[in-house]
Amino acid sequence: MGSPSDIKKSVVIRENGELWLVTEFQHVNPGKGAAFVRCRVKNVKTGKTLEKTIKMSESVDLVEMEYRNMQYLYHDATGYAFMDSASYEQATMSDEDVGEEGKYLKEGMEVTLTVYEGQPIALQLPRKMTFKIVETAPAVKGDTASGNVTKEAKVENGFIVHVPIFVNEGDMVVVNTDTGEYVERSK
Numbered sequence: 001m002g003s004p005s006d007i008k009k010s011v012v013i014r015e016n017g018e019l020w021l022v023t024e025f026q027h028v029n030p031g032k033g034a035a036f037v038r039c040r041v042k043n044v045k046t047g048k049t050l051e052k053t054i055k056m057s058e059s060v061d062l063v064e065m066e067y068r069n070m071q072y073l074y075h076d077a078t079g080y081a082f083m084d085s086a087s088y089e090q091a092t093m094s095d096e097d098v099g100e101e102g103k104y105l106k107e108g109m110e111v112t113l114t115v116y117e118g119q120p121i122a123l124q125l126p127r128k129m130t131f132k133i134v135e136t137a138p139a140v141k142g143d144t145a146s147g148n149v150t151k152e153a154k155v156e157n158g159f160i161v162h163v164p165i166f167v168n169e170g171d172m173v174v175v176n177t178d179t180g181e182y183v184e185r186s187k
Helices: 095-104
Strands: 012-015 018-028 036-043 049-055 066-076 079-084 090-093 110-116 119-124 128-136 150-155 160-164 172-176 181-185
Touching (some): 018 119, 066 090, 160 172
Antiparallel strands (some): 066 079, 128 150, 172 181
């Protein structure tokens, strides 16, 4: 048994005999009333997702999981392929299991897989990753008059991120993988 304060992304909770993977969470401490955790959970077997609210006074059944550091190899019709650098053992995850995190994957990068009964069920990325801007509109003089102005930029992996207008093609930028937002220019 554990406390709701132990809940974070990629933790697995057992409830009514079923396993639920935490995909999103938020610790809420309202000014009035007791603190609680609001989270989105996904059923490990069926893939069904639910929103849950857990009070801090409750206890949760946290399931012991295995976490493996693996190298991302490639993506094909069968899914995403990963390899354990020590044993050279390979694992594949479906597009559904990887979800939105798939757009951040770069060949050769190290990630952490959450494994249950020998099968990978979740992927943990670094919180911040660096990408090269491959396409963006040039800044136009006078654009800054309205304050904090951003523009769309396409990064090397093909997804779009909103960046400040001073960012140009070829620049390296840091992106928060939890939110998909621009953090800073990379040195």
